Amino acid sequence: MGRFRGRSSTVLKPKTTQEVSEILKWCNERRIGVVPQGGNTGLVGGSVPVNDEVVLSLSNLNKVRSFDPVSGILVADAGCILQSLTDYVAPHNHIMPIDLGAKGSCHIGGNVATNAGGLRLLRYGSLHGSVLGLEVVLADGRILDQLTTLRKDNTGYDLKQLFIGAEGTLGVITAVSILTPPAPQASSNVILALPSFDNVLPLYQTVKRQLSEILSAFEFIDRTAYNLAVNHGQGRALSDEDVEGAECFVLVETSGGRREHDEEKLADLLESLLSADKPLVNTGVLSQSPSQFSSIWALREGVTEAVSKEGKAYKYDISIPLSSFKRVVDDTREHLRSKGLLHDKAVKYVLGYGHVGDGNLHLNIVADAYLPEIESALEPYVYEVVAAQRGSISAEHGIGAMKTHALPYSKSAVSIDLMKKIKNTFDPNGIMNPGKVLE
Ligand code: FAD
Ligand code: MLT
Ligand code: ZN
Incomplete structure (x- = not known):
């Protein structure tokens, strides 16, 4: 975001969990702050040092450890890029349960550390559900091995959940065990132009009812966001006729088991929307090819990049x-x-x-x-x-460096007190990503 700039002189790029452990032990003994860094795509300044901390990049910890095509459980080093994991599981007909515009750069460890949501949460839920296990190096260098591949494990407190969304303030995630869903046999999308935002909610209800189990995304961009995406070359613009009178746009994606069935359902939806007495949408453009499918997604995913270019x-x-x-x-x-x-x-x-x-x-x-x-x-x-x-x-x-002052707007004093006690238990010397999440 270009809003924070530290004074670090050192970036360390360990290749093994053991090296991460030795670095943290050394830094902890000397009270040296450490900023874990994944793909550096976070939007709240969490991966940027605010003073002279050591930057610990996970980019050299980037191997897949195992994949079980029967259960779909993937175990990977934290520094694996999300897109490369998607590519890795694709030949086995699996997909990652998370997808986001930063997929070409962000790391799975960074995704877990930020508890990133993204474009597939509607279908596959949050990482609190799909992450089965973690390997974490604690501030004092101890390795917390919770890299289980079990679907069920009710043996007391589920410690790994604390690191999901902790933004590197409790330890360094070095490996992730994650459940990957089977790849849908068919995916389609449509972009709908709406005359008024007031129509978005009734539209959402209609779409959920008509598409039911094949609905996999329901994303919205307002007219300003659409214009910026188009002006900065993200996706292919709709025709002037299609965008005329549109106050906002909704992208609907379906993912299902049988192409003809899903396409028919989507086409029926579009037809019923357009032929209604009081149509909720002005028009809709259905993707007819894989490149149109990507181009429609680019209009939505490209807003972030368009905004930062603007x-x-x-x-x-x-x-x-x-x-x-x-x-x-x-x-x-x-x-x-x-x-x-x-x-x-x-x-x-x-x-x-x-x-x-x-x-x-x-x-x-x-x-x-x-x-x-x-x-x-x-x-x-x-x-x-x-x-x-x-x-x-x-x-x-997440909160990163940008929103620490705003935490009390969403968390009660009791919650913040408990968060500080947890932080103190895991990192009594305060070396893990100082100045982030908690003030
Ligand atoms: P970084 O940016 O490097 O780090 C993020 C935080 O995690 C920092 O606090 C860092 O210290 C910590 N961290 C990183 N790796 C580790 C580790 N191994 N162990 C412990 N701590 C670690 N977010 C969403 O939720 N949904 C979206 O749809 C979405 N779309 C995006 C689209 C674009 C174009 C961009 C640029 C960002 C988007 N994001 C989105 C932001 C999102 O948080 C990040 O993209 C991603 O999850 C961060 O991963 P990263 O590897 O880049 O982490
Ligand atoms: C998105 O949904 O596009 C991301 O969260 C990034 C952003 O907010 O710009
Ligand atoms: Zn988002």
Whole structure:
């Protein structure tokens, strides 16, 4: 994000778990801070040192340890790139249970450390469910071997869950055991243009009812997000006729067992949507080929890159009731306008996109530069809006260095007290990713 810059002089790139253990033991004895770094694609500054910490890159720990094609259980080093694991299991007709726009760079260890959500959560659930085991090096160098491949194991506290989403503050994940689902025999997608955001929720209900078990994604981008994606060459633009009068777009993906059956269901859905008395959608474009399928996904996945090419982004990754998505984006825009900040020299765009199926809105504010007056207009404004709805100030990106001050908007004092005690138990010298998650 380019918002944080430390003064580190050292990057270590261990090749084995044992080397990670020796590094942590050495640093712990000398009270030297360590920042675990995966693919460095995180969006909250978690992988960036804030002072002079040692950067511990996992990129050389990048081997698949085992894969069982019967159970679909994959055991891989933490530094394996997500896309390379997808490629690894593909010939066995399996897929990774997680997918996200950063798949070409992010590591599975980074995904687990951030408890990344992504585009498949609606279908396959969160990593808290699909991660079966972890190998973790603790701050004092001890190796916590919980690399089980068991589906069931109720032998007391499930310690691995603490490291999922801990953002490197409790230990370094060196290997992951993960359940990979069978690859769907067929996947299709359609992009729907909606005249009003008000139609998104009834549309979601209709789509769930009609597609039932084959629905695998329901993602939304507003018109501003769509325009930015297209302007920055992400995916192929729809025709002028298709986008005319569209306030937002919804991407629906199906994944199922029989192509003819799934395509028929999707085509029936589109037909019934378009022929309704009061249609919820203006139009829909069904992918007709693998390249169209990718191009439709690129319009959605490419928003992040388009936003960062356009300017400096303030990114709010929030969980709020679906019914508030549009109001929060519009209110934030009006709030910035009322402060005189919505113009060429300050905020250029306020946009919303995200994972409707997960209740997760990405509210992005794009400016020419990071300016204190924009930040003070946005915070605590956005956090107060989220807290008033008992939402989450970080649905899937984590807290990192960027949101430590905002944690109390989503966590009670009792929760934060317990989090600090857990941190102190695992890392009494405070060497693990200092300044992240907890202030
Ligand atoms: P890094 O950025 O290197 O690190 C992230 C955090 O994890 C840091 O705190 C770091 O210290 C810690 N960490 C990394 N590796 C380890 C390890 N082995 N052990 C302990 N701690 C570790 N996120 C979503 O949830 N959903 C999305 O859809 C999504 N899409 C994205 C799309 C794009 C284009 C981009 C750039 C980012 C996106 N993200 C998304 C953000 C997401 O958090 C990261 O992409 C990913 O999960 C981080 O993995 P990484 O390997 O890059 O970790
Ligand atoms: C996404 O859903 O595209 C990611 O979480 C990244 C982002 O928020 O930009
Ligand atoms: Zn997201």
